[in-house]
Amino acid sequence: MPDYFHGYSVVGLVAVVGVLFVAVAFGAGRLLRPVVPTREKFLTYECGVDPVGEGWAHTQIRYYVYAFLYVIFAVDSVFLFPWATVFAAPGYGGVTLIEMFVFLGFLTVGLLYAWKKGVLEWT
Structure with a gap:
């Protein structure tokens, strides 16, 4: 019976390590990046072109x-x-x-x- 659960424990351990890795990466990014909000940073980015008109468009x-x-x-x-x-x-x-x-x-x-x-x- 212990061999049966050993496979699941390995998968669970890899999943926990993966989640921790992602959490540490996001936390490090949040701590290391500069936070300087400006008006331009809050605009919608459209391939380098300033947005014009409304943001709502109908698509067929x-x-x-x-x-x-x-x-x-x-x-x-x-x-x-x-x-x-x-x-x-x-x-x-x-x-x-x-x-x-x-x-x-x-x-x-x-x-x-x-x-x-x-x-x-x-x-």
């Missing part, structure tokens, strides 16, 4: 949807490339082929759903 939701679809298909490619390298290895062919078709099927269903809802139309 369609840009978010396109970005979300891009992320989905980027994740798809992240899974496809390693799969293509393992596919030829002995003992992985048939099983990985079926698993990849199931994965691509889920993505296809999601793409067809987005297409049917009219998400992919730029209007």
